[in-house]
Amino acid sequence: MFDAAESPTESAPSPLLCAGGSQPATSHRLESLLSGLPLQRRRLRSRQYVFHAGQPRQHLYLVHAGFFKTCLGSEDGRERITGFRMRGDLLGIDSLDLASHSCDAVALDFGEVWEIPVAQLQNGLPGFQECLTAALANEIRRDWSWMLALATLNAEQRVVTFLLDFAVQMERLGFSPRCLLLRMSRADLANFLSLQLETVARVLSRLQGRGLIDVARREIRIEDRAGMLALLSGLH
Amino acid sequence: MFDAAESPTESAPSPLLCAGGSQPATSHRLESLLSGLPLQRRRLRSRQYVFHAGQPRQHLYLVHAGFFKTCLGSEDGRERITGFRMRGDLLGIDSLDLASHSCDAVALDFGEVWEIPVAQLQNGLPGFQECLTAALANEIRRDWSWMLALATLNAEQRVVTFLLDFAVQMERLGFSPRCLLLRMSRADLANFLSLQLETVARVLSRLQGRGLIDVARREIRIEDRAGMLALLSGLH
DNA sequence: CGATAACTTGAAGTTCGTCAATATCCGTGG
DNA sequence: CCACGGATATTGACGAACTTCAAGTTATCG
Known part of the structure; x- marks a missing residue:
């Protein structure tokens, strides 16, 4: 039953976002x-x-x-x-x-x-x-x-990283990875991302303006996952 | 010899700097x-x-x-x-x-x-x-x-926090807590503190200018611990 | 339905990052 | 032992990103 107790099977995980x-x-x-x-x-x-x-x-x-x-x-x-x-x-x-x-x-x-x-x-x-x-x-x-993300990414990239990571986790729990329902306030989100809540709000609006996401209060729909990933690669 | 194995004795530690x-x-x-x-x-x-x-x-x-x-x-x-x-x-x-x-x-x-x-x-x-x-x-x-420190402190406070924390650790190892020998480069230090190495250098110079520390390359002498702690309390 | 909390948006300000030049140290080899 | 060169550190000027302050809008809950 648990003979695998002593045998770790996975290699080191890449930071965030790695689906599996x-x-x-x-x-x-x-x-x-x-x-x-x-x-x-x-x-x-x-x-x-x-x-x-x-x-x-x-x-x-x-x-x-x-x-x-x-x-x-x-x-x-x-x-x-x-x-x-x-x-x-x-x-x-x-x-x-x-x-x-x-x-x-x-x-x-x-x-x-x-x-x-x-x-x-x-x-x-x-x-x-x-x-x-x-x-x-x-x-x-x-x-x-x-820590790596907060230290090396700008505000936009942090928010995007969070959203994509959140999507992966939601999918893991059996929810849709496109349609996110954030449970936390902007203040909480900002605190976690080491930003001001105004900055988070602004970034979300900007991302929506570019058609990457659709924001309705705490409901966020991911419209262009590829585009978001591109932001992280620095190819604006 | 180790009868205390199962009995945690300490209460929750305050973040950094707490000596014991x-x-x-x-x-x-x-x-x-x-x-x-x-x-x-x-x-x-x-x-x-x-x-x-x-x-x-x-x-x-x-x-x-x-x-x-x-x-x-x-x-x-x-x-x-x-x-x-x-x-x-x-x-x-x-x-x-x-x-x-x-x-x-x-x-x-x-x-x-x-x-x-x-x-x-x-x-x-x-x-x-x-x-x-x-x-x-x-x-x-x-x-x-x-994470808390990096998220809530400015460059000066981060450097001060690091130095005071380092001093505590050196003392724990039996060294003088006044006379620090940093083993890492400015680049490493900056990386850890989520700053640029120029910023770290500038902060160190500024602290020295105020008589709080004495900097000689990687040797740092703490001259005014109280003054440094005051910086952290926000009472500039 | 009103009041309070949550969120959005704008304009001004500040800290820190970036770029660049200079200085100092340290190890290597002449 | 000294000289040289690369790594490491300091310092300045400028600019950008984010914060701060403030006002206004939209939800949420009693």
Whole structure:
């Protein structure tokens, strides 16, 4: 059943956008690993916190439905969204070795998470530890890829990269990759992309003006994926 | 000896600069865990690669001496330094679940790394898996903290943050926290801080002009730590 | 249906990047 | 040991991209 536990099969993933990323294998495996267990489920409404930074860390959470964001704050009030999380993603892995959470996790709409009793499963459930390790390493690679993007791309390219990446993830979840419904506000999106919300709005308008996308508030239709990819290659 | 294996003791760490960070406990524990084992050691000279992105991942590496950088590249030639690594840091954890490395690891000067046969130790060495998990989670928190810094601080504040953070790390390694010897070029530093090397040079000169630091090429003496911290608080 | 939040758009301002010239260091070889 | 050349670092002037401030529009929720 899990004889492949020790044999990683994929080569290093290219940063973002690579359709067949390494995320699916892992997260699907985790979901199926856990699906039999009687896990506590928590439903949340928009803006509800799964946990706050500083709260004692009891368990991990697996996102089963809905969209979430994780946010890091500093003493002097600066804030940054560290990622948008969706079905199959884990909330709380960043503080797996700590007594309390190091970030906030907030629902962006209605959602459901499964409480995972880590300590028990690490010993009792074969393959679970491997999943955890994979999820952690995956998060690191994902963070690094975004750091690279933020460091080297201009505002337009960042937005395009985000949209195309989001499309890939939506497709992975079984939705259309052309018709995106952003769950986050412009402010959240801007924060994640290290831009001002006005800049994001302007870029979206500009992309629409060129016929690359169709924007209606938080609904975004991708009209010309090739054209968007061209923007990333620098061939304006 | 290691009865504390299952009890995380620290609360969530504040981003950067917090002197008593969570890194030391972990890395020291890993070093002592491994110190008895007959590990393969590799000495490297400046600019030598520990591994390249894409190479098959055989083992992990523990930095025992010297300084290293890890770099992520993209197909179109963009590059970003994901971190500077020193004694006690692990090289290669980011691809723990993959068959090949996802980044480069390069020596910045003479150095030594220990080859860690992960698969064997994960089963055979009690406490090792916990160390790995802690190192992974630690890397995520560190990455997030830098993302926050890069997203919210201006050029001057970024450089100051880096210097103060570097000082803390040097002190942890037993060196003076006032007298820093940067092992990386201005270009590397700029890359890591998402700035241009000219900007870094200018900022360093400006800080020196105000008497906050003393710059001599790669030797930097911290003259007024309080003044530097004030810059971060926004009270110019 | 009104009020508040979310978003869009414009104009002015600032920081940082770009280009270019110069200076300094360091290793190599004469 | 010194001289030379390439790498590394500093400094200046200019311009561009993004931010800031402000006003106006459109949704959303009580």
